[in-house]
Amino acid sequence: MPIANPRTTLLAVLLVSLVGTAGIALPYPVLAPMFLEGPTNDLTHFMGMPPKLLLGLVLALFPLGLLLGSSVIGGLSDHFGRKRVLMSTLLLASIGYALSATALLQQNFILFAVARFLTGVCQGNIAIARAIAADLHPAIDRTRALSLAMACTYAGWLLGPLSGGYLVTLGVDAVFWFAGLAVIVCTALVQFGIQADRPLAGHRPSLLTLARAQNSLALWKEPAIFPLALFNLLFCLGVNAFYEFYPFWLVEKFGFAPHQIAWNTVAVTGTMIATSALVVPAMQRRFGSTALVLKGALALGTLLLFLPLAGLISVYPVFALIGIGIATVNGVFPALMSERFEQFGQGRIMGLLTANFCLASVIIALVGSGVALVGSHWSLVLGALLCFAGAAQFAWQRHRTASPRLSSSIAKSPVH
Numbered sequence: 001m002p003i004a005n006p007r008t009t010l011l012a013v014l015l016v017s018l019v020g021t022a023g024i025a026l027p028y029p030v031l032a033p034m035f036l037e038g039p040t041n042d043l044t045h046f047m048g049m050p051p052k053l054l055l056g057l058v059l060a061l062f063p064l065g066l067l068l069g070s071s072v073i074g075g076l077s078d079h080f081g082r083k084r085v086l087m088s089t090l091l092l093a094s095i096g097y098a099l100s101a102t103a104l105l106q107q108n109f110i111l112f113a114v115a116r117f118l119t120g121v122c123q124g125n126i127a128i129a130r131a132i133a134a135d136l137h138p139a140i141d142r143t144r145a146l147s148l149a150m151a152c153t154y155a156g157w158l159l160g161p162l163s164g165g166y167l168v169t170l171g172v173d174a175v176f177w178f179a180g181l182a183v184i185v186c187t188a189l190v191q192f193g194i195q196a197d198r199p200l201a202g203h204r205p206s207l208l209t210l211a212r213a214q215n216s217l218a219l220w221k222e223p224a225i226f227p228l229a230l231f232n233l234l235f236c237l238g239v240n241a242f243y244e245f246y247p248f249w250l251v252e253k254f255g256f257a258p259h260q261i262a263w264n265t266v267a268v269t270g271t272m273i274a275t276s277a278l279v280v281p282a283m284q285r286r287f288g289s290t291a292l293v294l295k296g297a298l299a300l301g302t303l304l305l306f307l308p309l310a311g312l313i314s315v316y317p318v319f320a321l322i323g324i325g326i327a328t329v330n331g332v333f334p335a336l337m338s339e340r341f342e343q344f345g346q347g348r349i350m351g352l353l354t355a356n357f358c359l360a361s362v363i364i365a366l367v368g369s370g371v372a373l374v375g376s377h378w379s380l381v382l383g384a385l386l387c388f389a390g391a392a393q394f395a396w397q398r399h400r401t402a403s404p405r406l407s408s409s410i411a412k413s414p415v416h
Contacts, residue, residue: 014149018156021152021160023093023160025160029262030168046110058116063120064362066121077128085128089125090184094181099115099118100112101180104176133145154273161262163262220352231397233359235390240364241380253308264315267316267323271321271323276327284331293328293332295328297325
């Protein structure tokens with residue numbers, strides 16, 4: 001991809017990552033209160049189903065769309081141009097948010113569910129922004145560009161829920177109208193800040209062929225990758241159990257309003273940004289990558305296990321510590337995977353981690369909503385157990401890779 005002004009392009013990528021993620025996160029502090037404490041209507045009590053199950057379905061549909069979109073959109077950008085595909089999907093995502101707002105006004109659960117799914121498919125385009133950041137190398141160091149993009153993603157998860165928590169005073173539908181507006185702003189940033197790139201020359205395969213060729217989930221079949229992919233999935237399940245069900249718990253235990261939930265999100269995300277930017281590199285040098293990943297997973301599991309016991313005063317410090325645990329693992333594990341399995345292609349490896357996170361979101365939204373019928377705190381306990389299971393899996397894999405024979409077999413894994 002030719003770059004006319006790498007710094008301008010990087011700035012646009014960072015803003016797209018920030019605003020795009022904020023648009024994704026904007027509705028999260030609104031959905032739980034709307035379904036659990038909002039007025040009884042055709043949307044929150046569709047076909048007489050329990051609101052918790054309906055909320056679990058809505059929470060699952062967005063990451064399901066994200067999973068499907070991220071597995072295809074990256075390949076499309078290779079063949080049709082990153083800027084062209086990014087702008088097209090951003091415009092479609094803005095339409096998805098508008099449909100969500102319309103569904104809320106009409107109290108139409110089916111339309112709301114479909115709109116959330118389609119919006120998720122289109123928002124898989126954040127992977128394109130990261131690909132553009134990687135394309136800037138060697139003009140801008142790849143690691144620096146990607147780390148800055150990740151920091152902006154964390155900032156989006158902070159800004160989005162905080163904004164949603166206060167925008168809901170204008171009406172729940174207003175949150176989704178503003179999310180659509182944020183995505184339109186992203187489209188303008190792409191138009192004026194990113195240079196048009198040339199798609200790959202030659203035959204352009206069909207969408208189905210691209211989906212098969214670029215499917216990162218196929219890496220699960222690789223014996224060398226499988227154990228670490230399993231750890232990643234278990235850890236993502238634990239993290240998503242926290243992300244998706246702490247609003248349940250805050251509403252049930254403390255009766256929190258949307259803006260109060262948003263401030264808890266600030267506590268988590270703020271420490272994630274600070275930890276990722278300032279702490280992780282020093283900790284990695286001191287402990288090493290594998291030891292730090294293991295310590296981070298164990299720490300997060302312990303915090304989630306004791307979170308249901310937290311009181312109103314202690315809940316904010318516990319949330320801040322949880323943010324440190326999440327950022328520690330997320331700041332080290334992708335680099336570990338990138339270094340160890342670069343022969344499989346960086347795009348596919350990063351795609352595998354993204355797909356695992358999306359898949360975990362879908363699974364935990366469905367399973368966790370059923371567990372939450374007994375009590376929302378049990379969903380958090382489930383997350384703790386999943387983190388412990390991931391830590392055990394990682395410790396076992398760490399022990400196995402200490403064998404010279406196994407390390408040799410990993411190094412000789414075939415290129416795909």
